[in-house]
Amino acid sequence: MLNFLAKRLLSTLPVLFIVSLLVFLMLRLTPGDPAAVLAGDAASTEQIALIRTSLGLDRSIPEQYIIWAGHLLGGDLGQSYYYKTAVTTLIGQRLEPTVSLALITITLAVLIAVPLGVMAAWRFGGWLDKALMGFSVLGFSVPVFVSAYLLIWLVSLKLGILPVQGYKRIADGVGPWLYHLTLPAITLSLVYIALIARVTRASVLETLGEDYIRTARAKGLPEVNVLMRHALANAAVPIATVIGIGIALLIGGVVVTESVYAIPGLGRLTVDAVLARDFPTIQGVILLFSFIYVMVNLLVDLSYVFFDPRIRY
Amino acid sequence: MAATPDFEALSVESATVHVQLSAWQRVRRNMSVRIGGTVMLLLVLVALLAPWLGTVDPSLFDPASRDLLPGKSGEITTLEGEQIKHRFLMGSDSFGRDIYSRVIYGTQVSLIVGVSTAVVALAFGIVLGLLAGFLRWLDGPLMRVMDGVMAIPAILIAIALVAMWRGSLTTVVIAIAIPEIPRVVRLVRSLVLTIREEPYVEAAISLGTPTWKIMLRHVLPNTVAPLVVQGTFICAAGILTEAALSFLGVGLPPDIPTWGNVMAEGRAQFNEYPHNIFFPGIFLAVTVLAVNILGDGLRDTLDPKMAKRG
Numbered sequence: 001m002l003n004f005l006a007k008r009l010l011s012t013l014p015v016l017f018i019v020s021l022l023v024f025l026m027l028r029l030t031p032g033d034p035a036a037v038l039a040g041d042a043a044s045t046e047q048i049a050l051i052r053t054s055l056g057l058d059r060s061i062p063e064q065y066i067i068w069a070g071h072l073l074g075g076d077l078g079q080s081y082y083y084k085t086a087v088t089t090l091i092g093q094r095l096e097p098t099v100s101l102a103l104i105t106i107t108l109a110v111l112i113a114v115p116l117g118v119m120a121a122w123r124f125g126g127w128l129d130k131a132l133m134g135f136s137v138l139g140f141s142v143p144v145f146v147s148a149y150l151l152i153w154l155v156s157l158k159l160g161i162l163p164v165q166g167y168k169r170i171a172d173g174v175g176p177w178l179y180h181l182t183l184p185a186i187t188l189s190l191v192y193i194a195l196i197a198r199v200t201r202a203s204v205l206e207t208l209g210e211d212y213i214r215t216a217r218a219k220g221l222p223e224v225n226v227l228m229r230h231a232l233a234n235a236a237v238p239i240a241t242v243i244g245i246g247i248a249l250l251i252g253g254v255v256v257t258e259s260v261y262a263i264p265g266l267g268r269l270t271v272d273a274v275l276a277r278d279f280p281t282i283q284g285v286i287l288l289f290s291f292i293y294v295m296v297n298l299l300v301d302l303s304y305v306f307f308d309p310r311i312r313y
Numbered sequence: 314m315a316a317t318p319d320f321e322a323l324s325v326e327s328a329t330v331h332v333q334l335s336a337w338q339r340v341r342r343n344m345s346v347r348i349g350g351t352v353m354l355l356l357v358l359v360a361l362l363a364p365w366l367g368t369v370d371p372s373l374f375d376p377a378s379r380d381l382l383p384g385k386s387g388e389i390t391t392l393e394g395e396q397i398k399h400r401f402l403m404g405s406d407s408f409g410r411d412i413y414s415r416v417i418y419g420t421q422v423s424l425i426v427g428v429s430t431a432v433v434a435l436a437f438g439i440v441l442g443l444l445a446g447f448l449r450w451l452d453g454p455l456m457r458v459m460d461g462v463m464a465i466p467a468i469l470i471a472i473a474l475v476a477m478w479r480g481s482l483t484t485v486v487i488a489i490a491i492p493e494i495p496r497v498v499r500l501v502r503s504l505v506l507t508i509r510e511e512p513y514v515e516a517a518i519s520l521g522t523p524t525w526k527i528m529l530r531h532v533l534p535n536t537v538a539p540l541v542v543q544g545t546f547i548c549a550a551g552i553l554t555e556a557a558l559s560f561l562g563v564g565l566p567p568d569i570p571t572w573g574n575v576m577a578e579g580r581a582q583f584n585e586y587p588h589n590i591f592f593p594g595i596f597l598a599v600t601v602l603a604v605n606i607l608g609d610g611l612r613d614t615l616d617p618k619m620a621k622r623g
Binding site for chain 2: 014016017018019022026037137138143145146149152153157251252255259270271275277279282286289290294
């Protein structure tokens, strides 16, 4: 197991290396002087010269990459010219809202999607199954910002139940924090529910055809136990996988959702950075999100051992 | 009436022979393809006939006709400075532009972006996938790069690229297509690896057919069905991402009428004029839904293996 863990950890290194290379090259392939681009539109000639020497932009591309990657490994993502602070500090300030939103969304999605998927598979071809399949196509097709405004209009403006936008830190109390995040989390979870429910349904449907299910039923086990202990438990690996893959979808959704609901998180930071053409910040956020994506999928891989005892690394 | 034996049914001519339906026949009989295809056809017509559907130039504005509710009549100034009567079917925005015209012309942009994204992603994906499947030395490095691209969330790649290149139709299409390429490469590569084990490819190799000819004549035609299916889903993703970029203000310039831009402009006044967001939103959702349903139908009929997988 430890051996596998080490191997699997090592296998993420090439991916992370490629990601860093792509993010590095993105800026170098931009027409124009990267130093001028990094310094921003309002920089003086001296500032640009300073950036050029500090990043070694007067040297060859491989040398530049080594210098840049060296900074990166030391936890230095550079300076944001727009906010005039270190990018790492900036990310640290914006982390809480995004992590809160993502965690609530995942919890909500899993709690709703998995039972829905199991029930749809259980009553395969029934009204719930058909409704769920219809909903999942809809969930993939209605963009986050359209469903967001639909929910705002219905829940906030017409019913007046939840706030239209804004965010309260968890330090100000769990109540207000949850109150402000409920609607964004529901919005963001829709597509995620569609994805997880669909895979849960397909996966449980497959296990329900197995002999051990018939045995379990034949020995008089309550249907709930058959579904949860036998069908769902054996269907867990694909479900865990899709939750991991869905993180990419979630990150994309976070960027849009935070913008609609005016949540001061990393997604909002990304959009603001792009509008200000603040490249160090854009690079930093992309690196962070990709790192999270790779790490979550590493965890998902490791969780297979827990879900399926047959898998021994 | 007495039950007379149905001689007709017993005759040799009427014995049901199960004819294997051709792929095209299966596609045409599929309900999802019919529904999705019909809606898409209508949208293509709307895009082509935009100037004759009671629209005005989508960039025309009139200060006197600002913030009109749907169905209200008002005036709009043409480029020649002439005031014409116009009925604002979907209302007008805060510049006094006709939202109906902007939404109808937005159909053109969305369809062009969706189809071009699919074409660009497929073109690069096919070439890279064929190379990875046939050239052993290239396979490893190329697939690692693809893994790297896939590790970066698609919308972030698109946002960053558009930010660097500045928004235009070409840059937006390429920026949206790039994160879709790895999935095509993986698909083509896996197809190539399967197909090259087929007897007819072995036969071609043993006859001394050059590699490029085997790729084009024997392998590529067998990848068409799964690629059409994949292309449909990329088209849907492309339309969605373009709308998201425009909505965030980092896509096509605001003067181009796209659904995302119309929605972005409607944000500030959403409380009073929610229809500014809902009309383009409905068009966007229906279009993506139609493409997805069409894709599902094509997958079920053209690519049964893929349909089983999920």
